[in-house]
Amino acid sequence: MSETTNDISYCDVEGLIAPSTSLTLSRSRSLVEAIESQRLSFVRLIECRRRSDEDGKVEEVVVFDAEIERPQRCVYAIRKVERLAIVFAEDDGWYPEVLALRKNFPEVPHLNLRASELPRSLCLYDVSWSEVALRWTPARFVERIRHWLAETATGVLHQQDQPLEPVLLGNGLNIILPPDLFRDWMDSEPKSLQIGPAFPGKGCRTFATNTDRDAGGTSMLAVCIKTDPRQRTAINRQPRNLFELDELLASAGCNLREKLSKALDTVADKDRWNRRLLIVVGFPLIRNAKETVEITDAWAFLTPKSVAEVGIAIGLWIKMPGGNSLGLAISGLSEADEVAVPIEVISPQFGLSRESSAVASGVEPDPRKTIAIGAGALGSQVTQLLAKSGFGDWTIIDSDYLAPHNVARHGLSPTWIGWPKARAMAIELSSLYDTDPNPQFYEGEFVQESTHNADFQGCVDSADLILDMSASVPVARHLANDVQTSARRGSIFLNPSGNDLVMLFEDDDRQITLDCIEMQYYRAIAFEEGYEDHLKRPVGRVRYARSCRDVSSSIPTNLVALHAAIAASEVRSRIESPSASACLWRTALSPMNVTAFSMELSPVECQRIGDWTLIVSHHIVERLQRQRSCKLSNETGGVLVGSYDLHRKILYVVETIPSPPDSSEWPTLYIRGSKGLATEVERVGRVTDGQLEYVGEWHSHPDGCPCRPSQNDLKVFAWLTENMSDVGLPSLMAIAGQRHTEWYVGEMLKSGGWETANRE
Numbered sequence: 001m002s003e004t005t006n007d008i009s010y011c012d013v014e015g016l017i018a019p020s021t022s023l024t025l026s027r028s029r030s031l032v033e034a035i036e037s038q039r040l041s042f043v044r045l046i047e048c049r050r051r052s053d054e055d056g057k058v059e060e061v062v063v064f065d066a067e068i069e070r071p072q073r074c075v076y077a078i079r080k081v082e083r084l085a086i087v088f089a090e091d092d093g094w095y096p097e098v099l100a101l102r103k104n105f106p107e108v109p110h111l112n113l114r115a116s117e118l119p120r121s122l123c124l125y126d127v128s129w130s131e132v133a134l135r136w137t138p139a140r141f142v143e144r145i146r147h148w149l150a151e152t153a154t155g156v157l158h159q160q161d162q163p164l165e166p167v168l169l170g171n172g173l174n175i176i177l178p179p180d181l182f183r184d185w186m187d188s189e190p191k192s193l194q195i196g197p198a199f200p201g202k203g204c205r206t207f208a209t210n211t212d213r214d215a216g217g218t219s220m221l222a223v224c225i226k227t228d229p230r231q232r233t234a235i236n237r238q239p240r241n242l243f244e245l246d247e248l249l250a251s252a253g254c255n256l257r258e259k260l261s262k263a264l265d266t267v268a269d270k271d272r273w274n275r276r277l278l279i280v281v282g283f284p285l286i287r288n289a290k291e292t293v294e295i296t297d298a299w300a301f302l303t304p305k306s307v308a309e310v311g312i313a314i315g316l317w318i319k320m321p322g323g324n325s326l327g328l329a330i331s332g333l334s335e336a337d338e339v340a341v342p343i344e345v346i347s348p349q350f351g352l353s354r355e356s357s358a359v360a361s362g363v364e365p366d367p368r369k370t371i372a373i374g375a376g377a378l379g380s381q382v383t384q385l386l387a388k389s390g391f392g393d394w395t396i397i398d399s400d401y402l403a404p405h406n407v408a409r410h411g412l413s414p415t416w417i418g419w420p421k422a423r424a425m426a427i428e429l430s431s432l433y434d435t436d437p438n439p440q441f442y443e444g445e446f447v448q449e450s451t452h453n454a455d456f457q458g459c460v461d462s463a464d465l466i467l468d469m470s471a472s473v474p475v476a477r478h479l480a481n482d483v484q485t486s487a488r489r490g491s492i493f494l495n496p497s498g499n500d501l502v503m504l505f506e507d508d509d510r511q512i513t514l515d516c517i518e519m520q521y522y523r524a525i526a527f528e529e530g531y532e533d534h535l536k537r538p539v540g541r542v543r544y545a546r547s548c549r550d551v552s553s554s555i556p557t558n559l560v561a562l563h564a565a566i567a568a569s570e571v572r573s574r575i576e577s578p579s580a581s582a583c584l585w586r587t588a589l590s591p592m593n594v595t596a597f598s599m600e601l602s603p604v605e606c607q608r609i610g611d612w613t614l615i616v617s618h619h620i621v622e623r624l625q626r627q628r629s630c631k632l633s634n635e636t637g638g639v640l641v642g643s644y645d646l647h648r649k650i651l652y653v654v655e656t657i658p659s660p661p662d663s664s665e666w667p668t669l670y671i672r673g674s675k676g677l678a679t680e681v682e683r684v685g686r687v688t689d690g691q692l693e694y695v696g697e698w699h700s701h702p703d704g705c706p707c708r709p710s711q712n713d714l715k716v717f718a719w720l721t722e723n724m725s726d727v728g729l730p731s732l733m734a735i736a737g738q739r740h741t742e743w744y745v746g747e748m749l750k751s752g753g754w755e756t757a758n759r760e
Contacts, residue, residue, distance in 0.1 A: 028062050377409035639697055
C-alpha cells in the first residue's frame with residue numbers, strides 16, 4: 001500500500017511501527033531525540049519502524065520530512081519538502097541508508113544502486129564510513145541530506161571536474177580480463193576465457209586468461225557489447241536476469257537479444273556450447289549532449305547457464321531430437337525464457353597494459369626499444385620502474401646470477417636466487433603486459449656479446465636507447481667508442497657509498513659522446529667545490545663468499561630504491577631533450593634530503609695525431625687562453641690533467657693546474673716550478689679514484705709569435721718523451737699562441753717549419 005498526502009504518493013516502508021522510545025540503536029535513538037527536542041530546524045518526525053534484515057539482525061528506520069532550500073526553477077524536480085527514511089543497521093558497519101520515499105522522485109546523479117528502483121537511495125558521501133563515523137552527529141547528518149538535495153535541485157552536486165559516475169555498482173566480485181580482449185568494443189568475435197578460482201573474502205578477484213586450454217579453472221565464452229553514449233549515467237536497479245538486463249540496455253539504445261544472437265551465431269564449435277557465458281558491456285559516458293565520450297564504463301554479467309542454454313533462451317537455437325545438437329529457431333521464444341537466465345553483476349578490470357600502466361603513472365606510454373646493460377641492484381630497479389610506467393621494449397644484458405646477498409637491494413625476489421639476473425628480469429618484465437612482445441635477454445658480458453654475437457648486433461642495430469647501468473668503466477668506454485648504432489646512450493651509476501646518483505646522457509647527434517661526458521664529470525668532481533668525497537670508498541665491505549674477490553659494498557636498500565626512482569623519472573626527462581647532460585643527485589641522510597647538481601658540459605674537439613686520438617674540450621682551450629692573457633707580456637704555463645685509453649689510443653685532456661708559484665715567467669721564457677704541484681696532482685687522482693692524472697705540459701707564446709717550439713721547448717719535449725715512455729705513455733705538449741693552441745703528441749718534426757707529427 002502507498003500513503004498519499006496532498007496528491008503526493010510515497011513508497012511503503014518495511015517494518016513494524018515502533019514508539020520512538022523503544023529504539024535501541026544509538027544512532028537512530030540520537031537522531032530521534034534531536035528531532036523531538038526541536039534542536040534540528042526544518043525537520044519533522046513522521047514515524048519510527050523496526051525490522052530484521054536477511055541475517056536476522058535488527059534494523060531501525062526513522063522517517064521524517066525535511067524542508068529544502070531550493071530555487072523556483074530547478075534542474076531536477078526536488079520538492080520544497082521531501083520525505084526521507086533513514087535505515088540504521090545493528091552492526092553499524094556501513095553508512096545509514098537514506099531513502100527518498102516520494103514515488104516520483106527524479107533520476108538524479110549520485111544515487112545508490114538497489115535491487116529495486118524505488119525508493120531511490122541517496123549517495124551522500126565520497127569518503128569511507130569509518131571516516132564519516134568519527135564525526136557523525138544527527139545535526140551534521142541531517143544537514144548533509146538537506147545540502148545534498150539543495151545542490152541536486154540546482155544541478156551543481158556533481159562538479160564538472162569530478163569523474164563521471166559508474167553505471168552500476170558491483171556485488172564485491174571482480175574479474176580481471178586480458179587487456180586486449182575487446183580493444184575496439186565493436187562486433188568482436190566471442191573470446192574463450194579460462195577463469196581462475198576466486199580468492200575467499202571480501203572483494204575477491206577472479207583472474208581470466210585469453211586461452212582455450214584447460215588450466216584447472218572454469219572455461220567461459222565472453223561476448224562484448226557496446227551501448228550508445230549516455231548522458232544519464234546511473235542505472236537505478238540491479239538487473240537480476242537476462243530479461244532485466246535486456247530492458248536496461250534497451251534504454252541505452254542496445255538490443256541485447258539481437259547482439260547476443262549475432263555473436264553466438266558464430267560459435268560453431270560444439271565444445272564451446274557447454275561453457276558459461278560472460279557478457280561484457282561497455283557504456284560510453286558523456287557529460288552533456290554536446291560533448292564527446294569521456295570514458296567507457298565496463299561491466300560484466302555472468303550467468304550460470306551454458307552458451308547453449310542462453311542461445312535457446314533468447315530464441316536463437318532449439319534443441320534437436322536426441323538433445324545432443326542445436327538447430328536455428330524459426331522464431332524467438334517468450335520473455336519467460338530470458339527471465340530463467342539469472343545473471344550476476346561483476347565489476348571487470350582489464351589487465352595491465354602499457355597504456356593503462358602509463359595512465360596510472362601519469363605519463364605517456366613509450367614503447368621505444370631499450371637495452372639495459374646491467375641488472376644489478378640499481379639497474380634492476382630502474383628497469384622495473386620504467387617498465388611499470390609503460391616505458392620500453394626491453395633487452396636485458398648481464399652475466400651475473402642472483403646471489404642471496406643481492407636480494408637485499410635487488411628488484412628481484414628471493415624466488416630467483418641462483419638464476420641468471422638477465423633471464424629472471426626478462427621473465428619478470430614479460431609478466432607485466434600480456435600484449436607486448438617478451439623482453440630479450442643475454443647472459444653474457446656486453447663487450448663480448450657485441451663483438452661475437454650476430455643476433456645481439458641485430459638487437460643493438462634496432463635499439464632506440466641504450467642505458468649502461470653496469471657501473472663498469474670498460475663497458476662505458478666500449479659503448480661510447482666501439483658500438484656502431486644510432487641509438488642514444490646514457491650511463492647511470494651510484495658512487496661507492498651509495499649517497500650520490502650520477503646520470504650521463506649523450507645528445508641526439510652524439511657531438512659529445514659518453515666517454516667525453518665522463519671526463520668532464522671527473523673534471524667537475526676534481527676541481528669544483530663540494531665533491532671531494534664523492535668517489536671515496538666506504539670503510540666497511542660485505543664478504544659474501546670465500547674468494548678474495550667475493551666482496552660487495554654496503555649500501556642501504558632505501559638509498560638504492562630512492563635513486564632508482566629518481567633515475568627512472570629522469571630517463572624520461574633526458575630523452576625529451578636533444579642536449580647532452582651530466583647530473584648528480586646527492587642524498588643527505590639526517591635529515592634525509594636530496595640535492596640535484598647539473599654539471600656544465602663543453603663541446604669537444606677530436607684530432608688524430610700519429611697513432612693517437614687527442615680529445616680536448618673547449619673548456620680547457622679557453623682556460624689556457626685566459627691564463628695566457630692574464631700573464632701577458634710574460635709567458636706562463638702549467639701541467640695538463642686528463643686520462644688515457646691505452647686500448648684505443650685515446651688521450652683526453654680536461655683541465656690544467658695553474659703555474660706553480662715558484663715558476664719563472666719572462667717575456668721570452670717560461671720555466672715551470674714545482675711547489676705544491678705533486679700534492680695537487682695526487683689530490684686530483686685521489687678525488688677521481690685514479691681516473692684523472694698528469695698527462696703533459698703546456699706553456700704560452702707572446703703575441704706575434706707562432707706556436708712553433710723553440711730550442712728550449714724541444715729540450716722539454718725530449719725530457720717528457722723520455723719520462724713518459726718509461727711508463728708506456730705518450731708525451732704531450734701544448735703551446736698556446738695569440739690565435740690558437742697547438743698540440744704535440746709523441747714526437748716533434750720539422751719539415752720546412754715545425755708541425756705536429758703525422759697529423760691527420
